[in-house]
Amino acid sequence: MPRICLLFFLTLFCLACGQDRRELRQRKDKVVETIADLGALPKEVTHPKDNPSSAEKVELGRMLFFDPVLSGNKDVSCATCHQPEFNYAEFLETSIGVNGLGTGSNRRFAANNTIQFVKRNSQSVLNTAFNGITNNQPYDPESAPMFWDLRAKGLENQALEPIKTLEEMRGATIEDHRILEEIVERIRKIPAYNQLFSKAFAGEPQPVNHKNLSKAIAAYERTLIATNTRFDQYMRGDSNALSTGEKEGLNAFLVTGCAKCHSGPMFSDFKLHTLGVPDTENRKETDAGATKKYDFRTPTLRNLRYTAPYMHSGKFATLDQVLLFYEDVAGGKILNPHVKSGQIDTLATHMDVNFKDISRIVEFLNTLNDDEFHKTVPTSVPSGLRVGGL
Known part of the structure; x- marks a missing residue:
């Protein structure tokens, strides 16, 4: 009998040792990012070689950004869906572009509308000057x-794509291959814009x-x-x-x-x-993304305080x-019925997100907010139309 007990305990010990070794290997295989994988933003912006900045060019761009x-249909501008008060995004699940009235949460479609909501949530324009930036690389x-x-x-x-898109700015009255030509013709008929373009692109025979x-x-x-930001x-x-507490949240984030x-x-x-993010209910069709795999770009986490709702479909309010x-997702639950478990990114x-970590991580994410950015809206635009759109 003692011999049997000894064999039993030896077996348990070996099993326990094997389990410990497996857990140790798993811990060794798991790579945990460090603060060095993050980084502060540069204080200065890098401009393309063929588009150096100037005060005249920036002022012209500002007028165009707010001009419908x-x-x-001359009813919506870039600023309609990228509003300064909302971090140059807007507080809607997905945007209302052409045939819309009002701003912010009060925006609605005009009567007898046949245009759909914009396909995806409006991403912020703020800090897009740094899109794609990596640490220690040109x-x-x-x-x-x-x-x-x-x-x-x-x-x-990027600046021209919304102008060419039916739901965003083009509308149904002008075909996509003609819209840019139509817009340029309009601008050339406005004396104030001719002057602004001539100053911004001096020396060009036809700057508009x-x-x-x-x-x-x-x-x-x-x-x-x-x-x-305080993180920077x-x-x-x-x-x-x-x-x-914010440092603890940073550690939990990592x-x-x-x-x-x-x-x-x-x-x-x-x-x-x-990721299997659920679709917006603002559109009838499912959004499978450009590759038809329901894959979408990782959004920035900067200035999230001002850019709710979140994700490409705007389905999460907080x-x-x-x-x-x-x-x-980590627990195997998929919220989009069109996505299969094998499609979900293993990352x-x-x-290992747990409920106990959430408040600490949110506390850290709030250190990525910086409210000190340009929010000035022009009092008028050269076309004479309503600033920002209808």
Whole structure:
């Protein structure tokens, strides 16, 4: 009998040792990001070689950004969906572009409307001058990734896409291959714009063209930066910029795996990931993204206080809801019925977000807010139309 007991306990001991070794290997295999995988934003912006900034160019871009003359029906501007008070985004699940009335949460479609909601949540324009930036690497603004599906590179290319998109600014009255020509023709008939373009692009025989239009808007957007958050101050050497609780939240952010995708100075790897985020109910069709795999770009985590709701479909109203979603994903729960379990990115399924960590992580994320950015809205625009749209 004693011999049997001894064999039993030896077996248990060996099993326990084997389990300990497996857990040790798993811990060794798990790579935990460090604060070095994050970073402070540069204080200065890098401009493309063929689009150096100037005060005249920025002022022209500012006028164009707020002028509904750029839309097919002259009823919506860039600023309609990218409002200064909402961090150059807006407080709607998905935007109402053409055929809309009002601003912010009061915006609605006009009577007898046949246009759908914009396909995805309006991303902030703030800090897009740094899109794609990585630590200790040269920054190329011409290759900066744009949009939820990465369909454009550089702010110059990004600036023209909404003008060409039916739901956003083009409308149904002008075909997409004609809209830029139509907009340029309109602008050439406005004396004030001719003067502004001539000053911004001095020496060009015909400065009013769609390329210069995009360059002016991009030059203005590169002035919309917020680079002095308390986290930036902390990374630049001020150890007192974060509280003890915020530092604990930073550690939780790293340990749970958030920084595997939300990395670098912009807290984004600017890659596509399939997460199974539920679709917006503002559109009838499902949104499978550009690759048809339901993968969308990692958004920045900067200035989240002002840019709710979150995710490409705008389905989550609070940061707590976003983190609870990641807890569900790691637990095997998929909220989008069109997405299969095998499609979910393993970087998300291997996360270790727990309810107890959520409040601490949110506390840290609030250190990424900086309210000191340009919010000035022009009192009028050269077209004479209503600033910002109807």
